Amino acid sequence: xxxxxxxxxxxxxxxxxxxxxxxxxxxxxxxxxxxxxxxxxxxxxxxxxxxxxxxxxxxxxxxxxxxxxxxxxxxxxxxxxxxxxxxxxxxxxxxxxxxxxxxxxxxxxxxxxxxxxxxxxxxxxxxxxxx
Numbered sequence: 001x002x003x004x005x006x007x008x009x010x011x012x013x014x015x016x017x018x019x020x021x022x023x024x025x026x027x028x029x030x031x032x033x034x035x036x037x038x039x040x041x042x043x044x045x046x047x048x049x050x051x052x053x054x055x056x057x058x059x060x061x062x063x064x065x066x067x068x069x070x071x072x073x074x075x076x077x078x079x080x081x082x083x084x085x086x087x088x089x090x091x092x093x094x095x096x097x098x099x100x101x102x103x104x105x106x107x108x109x110x111x112x113x114x115x116x117x118x119x120x121x122x123x124x125x126x127x128x129x130x131x
Contacts, residue, residue, distance in 0.1 A: 020124040055109040062109035083113040
């Protein structure tokens with residue numbers, strides 16, 4: 001059992017942490033993204049935010065915060081990573097995986113979790129570059 005656990009752990013890169021940059025529209029919000037590499041070479045993301053007001057208070061007509069990733073190459077399209085749920089204490093956490101190694105991660109308020117492209121303003125963002 002211990003050998004199996006050690007072999008799984010040795011296949012993963014050590015986690016690093018990137019601070020999310022906030023928009024002036026939400027000066028109190030802050031967040032971090034912890035990144036690591038999975039055994040299959042994908043990028044694991046552990047996102048946590050705090051002091052993020054409910055989406056409808058940030059942008060009228062919004063009901064959810066969506067997390068997006070977009071490659072750094074010109075013309076790259078944003079891909080949804082899913083909805084970031086924020087609790088009554090204004091704290092949100094989310095884990096996701098992307099095949100991208102270098103990308104921009106950003107959070108937008110949206111009208112629905114089914115949107116296929118970002119339409120809201122970028123509230124929090126970070127540039128991620130895995131080695």
